[in-house]
Every structure is written in C-alpha cells, then in structure tokens.
Amino acid sequence: MKTRVCRLYGQRELRVEEMDVAAPGPGEVLVAIGAGGICGSDLHYFQDGGFGPIRVREPIILGHEIAGTVQAVGEGVDRVFPGDRVAVNPSRPCNDCRFCREGLRQHCLNMRFFGSALRFPHEQGGFRDLLVAQDFQCERIGPRTSLAEAAVAEPFAVCLHARSRAGDLSGKSVLVTGAGPIGALVTAAAAHAGAAEIVVTDLQDAALAIASRMGATTTVNVAANPDLLDRYKAEKGQFDLAFECSAAAPAVHTAIECVRPQGTIVQLGVAGDLPVPVNMLVGKEINLIGSHRFDAEFGEAVRLIDSGAIDVKPIITASYPLEDALAAFEIAGDRSRAVKVQLTFAETAA
Incomplete structure (x- = not known):
C-alpha cells in the first residue's frame, strides 16, 4: 500500500510525497488518518529546525495530534475493529524502565513519541493518510464527535496532566499566561474543575476572544493594557495558582508577581534558559511545578471531548488539506490569525 506523508527536510522545507505502508502486524492497527493538529513543536521544527538542544538531523514526518478510522487490525487485536473512529495516542512507553515501573510513564527512558526528533533515527509522525500504530494507542470515539475534535485529545491531555499537578482547583482563582492552544485548553480544564476565577493574558486579542469561549x-491584552494586571499584583499577589503556558520571560515574571504567598505556578511552556526573579519566588514561598506531557490523561481527554463535557471546537481556527501543508504551517505560525490549525487527510474529518 502507498500513503502520502508530510515530511520536513529542512527549515521551511516541507514535501508531500508517497511511501509504502505495511499491513498491521500482531498487536497493530492500520488507521486512516482524518485530522492532524499542528503543534508548537511541529512549528519549531519547521521554522527553526528544532528547539533547544533537539535538532532535526534527518527528514522527519511531522505530527502527533491525530485521529482517524481503523482500516485493518493485526493478529490478537480486540480493543478496536475496522470501522472504529479513534484518537491516536502518540506515546509509546516501554513499560519496563524504572520510571514506567514507578507509574511515571511520561518519563519513560525509552519513550517513542510520534513526530519527535529527540532520538536518532527520529520517530516518524502521523501526518500521513495511513498510519500503523499499536492497538493500545487507539481510543474509540462516538459518532457525534468529529475527527477534528478527537485530534485535540493530545494537547488537551497535556492540560489535564498540568491540572492534576496543580491539585484541587475548586473555588480557586487562576491565572493563565498565554492563550495559544495549551492556554485555551488549560482554561477549559480549569473551568471544568470548578475554578471560581480564570484570568487569561496574551498579546493577541483574537486568541483572548477564544480563551473567553473556553471559560x-x-x-x-498585556501588550495594550498591562496596567490591568496591577490589581492582581497588589498585596503580594491575588491568584491561588497560575498556569504559565508561554515560556516568555515577562509572563514568568508576571506569574510570580501575581500569585499569592505559598501559591503555585505550573510551568507548561517550554523554552531555553529564562531569567527568573528567584528572590520573589523564595520570598513569597511559591511552589514552582513543572508539567511534562501526560499518561492516563489521554484516555480521560478523549472521554471528556467525546461526552461533550469539553467543547474544543472554538480552538480549531483553520483546516487545510495535506497538499496545502506549507500554507497551513505558515498560517499556524501567525498567532494573530490562528490558534489551532489542522491538516485533513484521505479520511474525512467530519
């Protein structure tokens, strides 16, 4: 069988080309991909050739936010069947290293993750018409959920994991810095968890309008009206906790200023080294917590989206067919026009 793929050869050098795809083996599933979201990491690979120490060193098929329809299953597969519509978890932990045995599978020492340049050879991704995955990676969705919505399960799982790192949000006041896809989805996660107040900051009004729809x-808008945050900085800070989703130094500083003593900041945004006002962090006894990927939260994300408890449609601002991948990546990199851009494939994302 042949499948079209979206492969990155160098900075801003994307090609749509064909390659062979094998039939699924034991424990494997052949999925016709219908929708795939362009993630921040995909954009970094496209725009910069990588991020931090992770560099693209060989052609790589991008994409890890994917959903589609099962076409065939291999021997021994009884979790899903041909015709099932599924969200595909890009994580493949080894289940054998010390972190997997401790229940920290997101820190697996041998993790394989679709569309990642961390290892060499690179892990090829899901921007393709046909993909072979392990059966445990597939989570079924019902007929009312579009494949476009199901493809948002992966970034939403990231946000659910961050929410679990934060602890109980019921009745809490929450700051979210950065209203990109992760900021918008963590806003929805916080609202679903019962946060009493959710203030979201960004530089773009269009992104903030979507954050309002997400809860x-x-x-x-900290570019146009930074003084509006002054009241949240008063008396050593007003927020019980913050989700920092931008990895911008000013946003990290703002979060530390606005969180109350012994409050919590969950850091989701990823960048290189950033300046941090350590004196203020120490003086206010703030808990600074990192949050990395997800594990069981992927299944939870699929269930919340599939049940309608979380509406992810507002963040999907544009969809492009695979043959227009270059245009899709250009739009995805323009935060004044897009929050989440998706590619569509041979399967219909409807």
Whole structure:
C-alpha cells in the first residue's frame, strides 16, 4: 500500500510525497488518518529546525495530534475493529524502565513519541493518510464527535496532566499566561474543575476572544493594557495558582508577581534558559511545578471531548488539506490569525 506523508527536510522545507505502508502486524492497527493538529513543536521544527538542544538531523514526518478510522487490525487485536473512529495516542512507553515501573510513564527512558526528533533515527509522525500504530494507542470515539475534535485529545491531555499537578482547583482563582492552544485548553480544564476565577493574558486579542469561549472570566491584552494586571499584583499577589503556558520571560515574571504567598505556578511552556526573579519566588514561598506531557490523561481527554463535557471546537481556527501543508504551517505560525490549525487527510474529518 502507498500513503502520502508530510515530511520536513529542512527549515521551511516541507514535501508531500508517497511511501509504502505495511499491513498491521500482531498487536497493530492500520488507521486512516482524518485530522492532524499542528503543534508548537511541529512549528519549531519547521521554522527553526528544532528547539533547544533537539535538532532535526534527518527528514522527519511531522505530527502527533491525530485521529482517524481503523482500516485493518493485526493478529490478537480486540480493543478496536475496522470501522472504529479513534484518537491516536502518540506515546509509546516501554513499560519496563524504572520510571514506567514507578507509574511515571511520561518519563519513560525509552519513550517513542510520534513526530519527535529527540532520538536518532527520529520517530516518524502521523501526518500521513495511513498510519500503523499499536492497538493500545487507539481510543474509540462516538459518532457525534468529529475527527477534528478527537485530534485535540493530545494537547488537551497535556492540560489535564498540568491540572492534576496543580491539585484541587475548586473555588480557586487562576491565572493563565498565554492563550495559544495549551492556554485555551488549560482554561477549559480549569473551568471544568470548578475554578471560581480564570484570568487569561496574551498579546493577541483574537486568541483572548477564544480563551473567553473556553471559560476565561477575564482576559487581559498585556501588550495594550498591562496596567490591568496591577490589581492582581497588589498585596503580594491575588491568584491561588497560575498556569504559565508561554515560556516568555515577562509572563514568568508576571506569574510570580501575581500569585499569592505559598501559591503555585505550573510551568507548561517550554523554552531555553529564562531569567527568573528567584528572590520573589523564595520570598513569597511559591511552589514552582513543572508539567511534562501526560499518561492516563489521554484516555480521560478523549472521554471528556467525546461526552461533550469539553467543547474544543472554538480552538480549531483553520483546516487545510495535506497538499496545502506549507500554507497551513505558515498560517499556524501567525498567532494573530490562528490558534489551532489542522491538516485533513484521505479520511474525512467530519
């Protein structure tokens, strides 16, 4: 069988080309991909050739936010069947290393993750018409959920894991810095968890408008109206916790200023080294917590989306067919026009 793939050869050098795809083996599933979201890591690979120490060193098929329809299953597969519509978990932990045995599978020492340049040879990704995955990676969805919505399960799982790192949000006041896809989805996760107040900051009004639809009670454009945050900085800070989703130094500083003593900051945004006002962090006894990927939260994300408890449609701002991948990546990199851009494939994302 042949499949079209979206492969990156160098900075801003994307090609749509054909390659062979094998029939699924034991424990494997052949999925016709219908929708795939362009993630921040995909954009970094496309725009910069990597991020931090992770560099693209060989052609790589991008994409890890994917959903589709099962076409065939290999021997021994009884979790899913041909015709099932599924969200595909890009994580493949080894289940054998010390972190897997401790229940920290997101820190697997031998993790394989679709569309990642961390290892060499690179792990090829899901921007293709046909993909062979392990059966445990497939989570079924019902007929009312579109493949476009199901493809948002992966970034939403990231946000659910961050929510679990934060602890109980019921009745809490929450700051979210950065209203990109992760900021918008963590806003929805916080609202679903019962946060009483959710203030979201960003530099773009369009992104903030979507954050409002996802559950923000207040939005602040920090480029146009930075003074609106002054009241949240008063008396050593007003927020019980913050989700920092931008990895921008000013946003990290703002979060530390606005969180109350012994409050919590969950860091989701990823960048290189950033300046941190350590004196303020120490003086206010703030808990600074990292949050990395997800594990069981992927299944939870699929269930929340599939049940309608979380509406992810507002963040999907554009969809492009695979043959227009270059245009899709250009639009995805323009935050004034897009939050989440998706590619569509041979399967219909409807």
